[in-house]
Amino acid sequence: MPEYKGMVQPQRATDAEMRKIHIEPVPDELKPEKALEYLDQIRKKFRSFVLAMESCTKCGQCAENCHTYLGTRDPNNIPTNRAELIRKIYKRYFTLEGRWFGKLVGAEDISLDVIEEWYSYFYQCSQCRRCAHVCPFGIDTCEVTFIGRQILHWLGITPKLHATTGAAMEKVGNHTALPKPGIVDTLEFMSEEIMDEFGVEVEFPVDKPESDIMYIPSSADFLLNPYTLMGAGMYFTYIGANWTIPSTVTEAGNFGFLFDQYWTQRGNVMRLLNAAQExxxxxxxxxxxxxxxxxxxxxxxxxxxxxVRWPITHIHDEVADMIRKNELKLDPGKITRPVTLHDPCNYVRACGLNENMRTIMRACVSDFREMYPNGADNFCCGGGSAILFDDPEMYQRRILLSKKKAEQVRATGVGKDGNGILCAPCSICKAQLYPMVEEHELGVEVKGLIDLVGMSLVWK
Known part of the structure; x- marks a missing residue:
């Protein structure tokens, strides 16, 4: 597989698509000036950003710990060099030495070419935060990338995938633009599938008032990952839960977090709280x-x-708690195929889900094989932060970014006989890993963790 060098860029949203998510694109001749204005606002607001701009010593610890760099060997994909794309502008305009000595101290004038570099490399970073995990100073380059994406968005430069997803979320509450009738029909079909395959009657309540639990699935579970949603339905039925799925929020992902943490992310939060209240x-x-x-x-x-008056928990926390209380009977003998676990970056490096996933895994399968490194040390799948671009150049880049993950999976031996399972308990990880296992010929099937729960339940 060839290594791709230089800039590659995802297809960007049109001006009309940007207006649907409340952005009036900035004309090219004004982009450099406006980028500086936004950068100035950011540096005055976030001390963490200033720390990242002024504390990096270029020790290089992040280089061999970044799956993006390991896959592409593009120097600009070394996390500190990626941050340097914005740091050199920060130095030029917001430090004395940069204003006085310019390029002698690594400072550079803002230009359209620089902004194009931002767009290319900030959307090759999957926001996995492994660089922060190993940085001796704790510098989170992911935060720099987030800020770069936000500035690009304000300028009117956003990938088509992210912009259209944001617009669909605002319109119907899921990124596939699936309306309520489609949601209900799909869930009825899943009920029939569960009865045919597992012999269990499961109802998927939609917009049921006064429910104890409001479950927020990924919208991809309606189309690409049906066994994840079926597993959740089986679990809630098994424990006798009074639960519902809100038709106005059928997307667990908040895509605004990945490109626009102001209007888009906040709008998705309001939609969620309105549904819970109603x-x-x-x-x-x-x-x-x-x-x-x-x-x-x-x-x-x-x-x-x-x-926020509602407790918000993750289904993995709920299931693990039930297992520890011996209130959920699972038979690991139902799944004898070898299984390995991919640790989603945001779970293990941000949300502390490490042990709960393993509690569930050990209860569900009889041949669990850890990949190494794992937990908070694990490598990203290569598709994090929704860099799931299908245009040819970016698709090939995605496969390169998954090179390290493929090496980890292969080393476990689960795919040796072509019968293994790669458990990926995250919707975006699944979307990245489906093509990855084919391209790297890993001999495994990708499944979610809640898929395995549904498959191993022992019904009373």
Missing amino acids: LGVKKIVWGECGHGWRAAKMYIPSLADRP
């Missing part, structure tokens, strides 16, 4: 989406326009 639920349970869970757990309280 249905009169008591608790919100999140489905399998890594960045979505991080955005929910860490950002909802600060973005909400009202007190």
Whole structure:
């Protein structure tokens, strides 16, 4: 497989598509000036950004710990060099030495070419935060990338995938633009599939008032990952839960977190809270989406326009707790195929889901094989932060970014006989890993963790 060098860029949203998400694109001749204005606002607001700009010593620790660099060997994909794309502008305009000595101290004038570099490399970073995990100073280059993407968005430069997803979320509450009738029909079909395959009667309530639990699935579970949603339905039925799925929020991911943490992310939070209030639920349970869970757990309280009076938990936490209380009977003998676990970056490096995933895994399967490194040390799948671009150049780049993950999976031996399972408990990880296992010929089937719960339940 060839190594791709130089800039590659995802297809960007048109001006009309940007206006659908409340952005008036900035004319090219004004982009450099406006980029500086936005950068100035950011540096005055976030001390963490200033720390990242002024504290890096270029020790290089992040280089061999970045799957993007390991896959592409493009120097600009070394995390410190990626941050340097914006740091050199920061130096030029916001430090004395940069204003006085310019290129002698690594400073550079802002230009359209620089902004194009930002667009290329900030959307090759999957926001996995492994660089922060190993940095001796704790510098989180992911935060720099987030800020770069936000500035690009304000300029009117956003990938088509992200912009159209944001617009669909605002319109119907899921990124596939699936309306309520389509949601209900799909869930009825899943009920029939569960009866045919497992012999269990499962109802998927939609917009059921006064439910104890409001479950937020990934919208991909309606199309690409049906066994994840079927597994959740089987679990809630097994425990006798009074639960519902809100038709207005059928997307666990908050894509605004990945490109626009102001209007888009906040709008998705408001939609969620409105649904909980209108249905009169008591608790919100999140489905399998890594960045979505991080955005929910860490950002909802600060973005909400009202007190958040509902506890918000993850379905993995719920299931693991039931297992520990011996209130959920699972038979690992039902799944004898070898299984390895991919740790989604946002779960293990941001949300502390490490041990709960393993509690569930050990209860569900009889041949669990860890990949190494794992947990918080694990490598990204290569598709994090929704860099799931299908245009030819970016698709090939995605496969390169998955090179390290493919090496990890192969080393476990689970695919040796072509019968293994790669468990990926995150919707975006699944979307990346489906083509990855084919391109790298890994001999495994990708499944979610809640898929395995549904398959191993022992019905009373």
